[in-house]
Amino acid sequence: MERLLVLVRHGQSEWNLKNLFTGWKDPDLTKQGVDEAVAAGKKLKEMGLTFDIAFTSVLTRAQHTEALILEQLGQTGLESIRDQALNERDYGDLTGLNKDDARKKWGDEQVHTWRRSYDVPPPGGESLKMTAERVLPYFEDRIMPVVMKGQRVLVTAHGNSLRALIMKLEGLTPEEILKRELGTGVPIVYRFNEDGSVASVKDLAD
Template sequence: MASAAACHHALAQGYNGRTGLPNKVGNFSLNTVSRVFNIEVRPLTREKHYPRNLRLCVVHASSSHSSVAEPMQIPSNDNSTDSHKKSTEASLILIRHGESLWNEKNLFTGCVDVPLTEKGVQEAIEAGKRISNIPIDMIYTSSLIRAQMTAMLAMSQHRRRKVPIIMHNESEKANKWSQIFSEETKKQSIPVITAWQLNERMYGELQGLNKQETADRFGKEKVHEWRRSYDIPPPNGESLEMCAERAVAYFTEQIEPQLLAGKHVMIAAHGNSLRSIIMYLDKLTSQEVISLELSTGIPMLYILKNGKFIRRGSPIAPSEAGVYAYTRRLALYRQKLDEMLN
């Protein structure tokens, strides 16, 4: 079987001028490669919102595992015909962290950094089981430990068995020290990027207070207004609108370009930062978003296709084949995992 190095070498040269595809991969024709790896080889042209690179599904070989199809960049070809056009497709998984210690105590948590409870750990593990057959190339979390714990625990259940590694970009030295120089290690790991912009809404003077006691102190209607209005912040805190400004800006500037490039992304964050992102994805009004409730530890799947986000709901269980067959690519990815692990 052709090695990954041979495939990559051949893809770097020898493109067919009409189709934009390589004539051969190593010593094998495209037809042979398609048959051996059981993949469909077809040129993809860029849409107006997409990068100036085409994408092709190729196989990365591993000495210890069977191969799983993953995306790879190939040069664009402006001579490609309309009949060969095909859009990039990517998966987006959103997970609200599992139950935290202050969730359990019914306290306003906000940006206070508290860990998961035992129940929260189990919720994160169960979330990981639900997404265990969905491809993930990058992980984004908030800077808070409960979101990071949820991401790590969820990935421990993924059938691909890649290792999540937190990227340190807080300084030039930290960035240098955290670099991974082994190409084999890079193939078997997933970068985790932390961002304060994905943090929970800052509850100001309410943080650390019991929710029932707060209602008794300030009045039930006033606390309800702070919690459920869109643009009214609690004392010295953030409104949902203020939280949305930073969370959505980070999503559109940092995360969405990765999805448009064909990367499969998971975001582990918080109720209000995720509500803000869902407001953007589903084009909800300020009135619609305030009634949106997200349960702890329940993942939600979106598919980005033709520049549009399609909400698919929450996967049920890894044994439910139908739930992953939302698209042909997800179904094929699951099939490859089955072949690799059986």
């Protein structure tokens, strides 16, 4: 029985390009982001992968990425479940600000702490720890049981919601996961043992 999970961070968004804190705001993909999502679909097709079900956030950039991947796989009608549990981290008062402007306002060290600390949230927003506290229960209740039934699952989401999953799957410490860079539009393929442990992981950026 194949137990397969593919995680994909959405392609470059309009606000990624502008160097803005995005969070729960809803910009779409740039042309580069579209190209990244199409390339992700092509890589998965080259591996001979198709999916039984897909999960994504309620945000356009993740849904658009999913749609482009499935189009490449000839699976445009695949069941897709959308839930805000998979949304990006909420950046609170930083949302919509240019990252350089935020550094000028609060200082390099403070902004770095908000961005790269595991459990210190920005004003009015979520830390990575808080993001994990909503992502992981959803993953364990809704997604992992489907994987363990032998279905092939695609999850298209966001840098920090996926970091929360990767931290759990790979047994990483808070320090290790904060150093983990996730490329936009890059699939990460997990296969699982019968006991739910990770048998193999392949980052298709390699």
